[in-house]
Amino acid sequence: MSNRINILADTNSLAHLSNVQFNIGKNSDNWLWEYFEVFRLQTITQEFERNLKRKRSKSFKKRTHRSFKKEATFYHVKQVDLIEEKIISKYYNKPLGSDDRGERHLIAHAIAGVKTGKFNYCIILTDDYKAFTNFLSKIKNDFSFGDIWNVLDLILHLYLSRSNISFEEARNAIRTLVALSSISAKKYKDDGMTEYDARIKMFEDYLSKLEEIAKLKTII
């Protein structure tokens, strides 16, 4: 088992992270696989491929997809359908259709991975805020497999754990991700607030956290 953090990444997060580059030399396009043990589910690979076909995809997104297929560790649990049917469905308020299939499979694999000793802790990386609030967070509370992060949380962790990522790089990464409309700012949107207001608040929140980490870095 690697000492790197185990990540089960969702399609949307991979697409979002393809916008972020760190100045870490020749591996700048591959930093995700270098810093984390990323697992690749069949469902996510297929979703990512559909995502690339559906929209006018940027070249960096295609590069991330190629890299994901090559570098991430393929992981498949045979009983995924059974886990969905017996466990996930209780938390999922709709019939198990194609909607949220990726997120359902991610959490099924996360639970199964800890149960079978594939890993003892893992992070689900997803920017699907609706899936997070609707069912993922509830399952996380009942099955202690690890945690659920969005890409902004991942950048905070990266800045905390890596000395070769500067404050400015991390701040720029956060600013880039906050600008993406497909990353929800709903959590920050109070009554009477505009979408821009909510995004500014989200940026402010993550920037404050980043500054706290920077303070810590002056101590240890």
Next chain:
Amino acid sequence: MSNINWNLINLNGSPFSIIPDKETKGLIWAGFQTNKRQIESAIKNIYSSKDTKVALNISRWGGGKTHAAYYFSNNNNIADLLPNEAPAPLSVIILTSKEGNDAAYDFFKKIIEGITIERIMGAVAFMRELETDDVALNKIKTFTSSTPLAKIVWLLGSSNEDESFEASEMIFNVTTSTQRKKYKLARGIEDTTDRFKILSCIFKVLSEYDSDIRFAQPRKIFLWMDEVEALIVYTPKQYIPFTQAIRELVDMTPTDFCFLMNFSLSDYDNLRTLEYIIGKALSDRISHRIIFEEPTLVEADAYVYDLLNEYRGDNENHEPYFPFVKESLDRLLTVMEEKQVPLMPRNVNKYVEYVIDAAFGKNIMDGEQLISSDFINSLDYKSLT
């Protein structure tokens, strides 16, 4: 559908339109005298020197910034603020593009279209007529460091309609090799820097000329950019070059230009992040910060009072707050405060119109009855949140 018959309550139309009136003529300023004075003071300060200024106007969403831009773009409303002999400014209001990819071109296009290409052509034509063609060309060359770009601006004022039309095409599109050969241009407009050089050049022309006048003193150009907070949806790769280009425009136009940005923010503590939203290049240039503070109940009351009386019809036999009385209006504003709805003009408009509509719906207004505090308390306001 609204139940309101404004005439029945002796008002000439709705004073509480939620969407700001984009017509500058006839716009009134109601209440909020502190906000008004802040902008007036900034305008006076801008006129105290020739130097180009950058101003930032901040408030919560619905705080009246767009209204202020339109109100102060009407030269009748600022005549008293200008020094004697100073020509009235030329004001343009543009909306920040929601799309970061083409933001610079969109900015350029909106400004030209805001001024109107015909007006620019008219000013250059008048300049050429007054100064002679050669003198005008040389003068335009001093406005920009590029001879080909100066020539394109100069061609806008050609008396030959085909030439001036082609010049207007070159302003918006890529210059063809045929056009370059025809007009002996070493190059056309190639990038954002070129477009902003053209803008700066046009501002300088318009500072001195219009289609039938040469100003004895330079005229100031006021450019209002509304909803600048939209830059939060631009990535650094988009907002940094865009705002650097705006800064270049400011720097290329060192005199008689004023760039005013309207920025909505719910939490003024977040102002520290301004630099990462509009870019350091631009935030460094801000010389005036105007903040429309959250209104108090007294200010909101005065705002509604002023609006009602500005729209009042002929019949003056009414309570000054008709169809409200002071107590019921203040009760409504208190309800808003209790619901933690900021007393921004847009929210006040929404709540006041809702109550008047409900009063008509329940036939309260029959026989010129007044809206009471009890009626205010009887409504649930759920549809407004």
